[in-house]
Amino acid sequence: xxxxKDTTTEFEILNAAKRIFQHKGMAGxxxxxxxxxxxxxxxxxxYYYRSKQLLFEAVFKKAFSMIAPQLxxxxxxxxxxxxKIRDFSNNYISFVIKHPYLPNFIIQELNRSPEFIQxxxxxKHFPNIEKFRKQVDNKIAEGxxxxxxxxxxxxxxxxxxxxxxxxxxxxxxxxxxDDKTYKKLMIERKTEVADFIINSIxxx
Amino acid sequence: xxxxKDTTTEFEILNAAKRIFQHKGMAGxxxxxxxxxxxxxxxxxxYYYRSKQLLFEAVFKKAFSMIAPQLxxxxxxxxxxxxKIRDFSNNYISFVIKHPYLPNFIIQELNRSPEFIQxxxxxKHFPNIEKFRKQVDNKIAEGxxxxxxxxxxxxxxxxxxxxxxxxxxxxxxxxxxDDKTYKKLMIERKTEVADFIINSIxxx
DNA sequence: GTCTATAGCCAGATAGAC
DNA sequence: GTCTATCTGGCTATAGAC
Numbered sequence: 001x002x003x004x005k006d007t008t009t010e011f012e013i014l015n016a017a018k019r020i021f022q023h024k025g026m027a028g029x030x031x032x033x034x035x036x037x038x039x040x041x042x043x044x045x046x047y048y049y050r051s052k053q054l055l056f057e058a059v060f061k062k063a064f065s066m067i068a069p070q071l072x073x074x075x076x077x078x079x080x081x082x083x084k085i086r087d088f089s090n091n092y093i094s095f096v097i098k099h100p101y102l103p104n105f106i107i108q109e110l111n112r113s114p115e116f117i118q119x120x121x122x123x124k125h126f127p128n129i130e131k132f133r134k135q136v137d138n139k140i141a142e143g144x145x146x147x148x149x150x151x152x153x154x155x156x157x158x159x160x161x162x163x164x165x166x167x168x169x170x171x172x173x174x175x176x177x178d179d180k181t182y183k184k185l186m187i188e189r190k191t192e193v194a195d196f197i198i199n200s201i202x203x204x
Numbered sequence: 205x206x207x208x209k210d211t212t213t214e215f216e217i218l219n220a221a222k223r224i225f226q227h228k229g230m231a232g233x234x235x236x237x238x239x240x241x242x243x244x245x246x247x248x249x250x251y252y253y254r255s256k257q258l259l260f261e262a263v264f265k266k267a268f269s270m271i272a273p274q275l276x277x278x279x280x281x282x283x284x285x286x287x288k289i290r291d292f293s294n295n296y297i298s299f300v301i302k303h304p305y306l307p308n309f310i311i312q313e314l315n316r317s318p319e320f321i322q323x324x325x326x327x328k329h330f331p332n333i334e335k336f337r338k339q340v341d342n343k344i345a346e347g348x349x350x351x352x353x354x355x356x357x358x359x360x361x362x363x364x365x366x367x368x369x370x371x372x373x374x375x376x377x378x379x380x381x382d383d384k385t386y387k388k389l390m391i392e393r394k395t396e397v398a399d400f401i402i403n404s405i406x407x408x
Numbered sequence: 409g410t411c412t413a414t415a416g417c418c419a420g421a422t423a424g425a426c
Numbered sequence: 427g428t429c430t431a432t433c434t435g436g437c438t439a440t441a442g443a444c
Binding site: 024025026027028071075104106107108110111112114117118120121126128129146148149151152154155156158159160162163164166167168169170171172173174175176177185188189192193196197199200201 | 228229230231232275279308310311312314315316318321322324325330332333350352353355356358359360362363364366367368370371372373374375376377378379380381389392393396397400401403404405
């Protein structure tokens, strides 16, 4: 059946492209390599996606749409700050252990085209930091957490969760641990990161 | 004079290559673009550096040698833990504000060639984490800081200092601040990061 | 040491058979 | 929808004049 075959091929291409683009980036990837990875011919890539640029954008948007909802949790849910931090750290790290190249891919390509982030956030109706800021400021006023700018706290949460994956080669080298041990450290971080943050901000 | 002209041109090429490679990476950079940036002819790049690969390696090693000594401070100096954290955060962030593309460049290319880090650390006689680990474990035993694995603390210090620059486009978008405000946040972080870490680990 | 011109290759994209 | 063959342009690298 044609219909089934169509969607399967299109899907295979997108998956193969995801693997190659995430490893090598837009500039380093080769259409031939993606075709080989998908087990089909190079001409098919153009048949389904017209150009390398459009194929890349399809991959990037899919990757971003996998990460974006998790950020939403911390900016826009109704949980308390500490619960948010624990939930987000646990969920995000679990997710990225399964998709280790995703954060680096997104960060990297955003650095190449910084203007792209505006378009992405706009078309996803992405929540801004306002709700989170109010929540933080209230808790400070109530004496629950120590004074800290909401932006700085948010940056710290992102840094502690995301960087260990992006900086893995450097950190493995400097801490002198092998891949298996490093992965264990990442699993520990599902709770360690939240503890570290909450210890820092919580009063009493 | 030939001698003077030589070194000047070689230096100009390296600087131009630094700017282009840091923006576009190895795969994305073009020799023609580097030549234009240096205001000379493309053939000169090959005259001085033989190939794109060798020019790239010269740029990368120079970049790494600018960052490496700072890591040394935190792993191998004789200061107390808290002093190390304050000094490193202040010095590193001051440095990177002046060279904002450097961390992303290094992290990025290490992800493309993870085996490269071993060669770099070996030939620089780079200190490992042992001294830092002992220091942390001692302070925990003395009841000065709360229990935490030295590796996790080290990863956290790196993450909080480095990520805000690598993830700047994403973080600017999510926190909805303009470039000028974001730079102010980075300047605040020279002390904010150390406070955040020390609040988290210090007992009493 | 510096340039112009070009060799030689490789990648993205398309034409056209099946 | 899928393939082979090929066009076209752009890139690294070099040859050779000055």
